[in-house]
Amino acid sequence: MSSLSPEVLFTLLIAAVGVERLAELVVSKRNAAWAVERGGVETGAGHYPFMVVLHTGFLVGALVEVWVRRPDVPALLAWSMLVLAVLSQALRWWCIRTLGPRWNTRVIVVPGLPLVEGGPYRYFRHPNYVAVVLEGIALPLVGGAWITALAFTVLNAGLLRVRISTEERALDSAPLEAPATGSRG
Template sequence: MLVAAVAIERLAELVVAKRNTAWSMERGAVVRGQGHYPWMVALHTGLLAGCLIETFAADRPFIPALGWPMVALVLASQALRWWCITTLGPQWNTQVILVPGMPAVRSGPYRFSWLRHPNYVAVAVEGAALPLVHTAWITALVFTVLNAVLMVVRIRCENEALTLLEERPSR
């Protein structure tokens, strides 16, 4: 049921992202880094599928001493993710989209200079914790490694976009 709840949350994110994409495009936005985006979608879909497949195929148990703390981490990661989404407002998206003249957000979880990409902290925590609720350690490990590789590409893309955003004069 937890995996289903996370899947529904992901669908809600896509609805918000679609609305925010339309808002951004109406303001002359530019989409960057589209090459890695299908890999991100596949990885996140694979996480949800892997949680279910490994749990049932390998008969992974729910061990309360591990499972309940992992549930707490999944919930905390969701709270952080939605804090990021609400803080960024219409500038939040699942893709890297630059709206000319929009300043970089420096409030909410983005006010901490040492944590430039708090949403990816949420993704990393959730990606490790969700499978471990039912001791699906292979899924947790594979997701964590592949996500780390993908985040190198994604964060580089976002940092370049943020640099462009900061160089552009705001209205």
């Protein structure tokens, strides 16, 4: 048995996810530059700051809730949600790997590139958003932060409505003779 409290263990988990998010941002920045160098055009930049605040608030909110409420989390719930959170990370990185330099956290369409239909994209139109939704529920529940899970899920649903419609419009506006791809969720 660990001598660390559940709150400390949860903090370490959130810190690991935070480091993973920083790695995503490094990859995203590099890939966005790659897209722009090839004539990529960003669409929907207006919702991006809200997305950054929401995702940052998600991690901070889960930590605060766990430290303030100190919920008693049944082991079965904690472990099953941890497995789901890890699976959501695996799906996210499968998306990133499949899109390669086309993946970034913004909506940038590079004209003339074919739509990616391999990897998880052969099963879902927006698999990265499936990962985000799963993680938004699972990660906070590892520590019993159900308020954060609920709040993030509701706010993220609104964001995803905007984000997915923005991506679809951007992809639809690409030249018909050359299908395009961008940062597909």
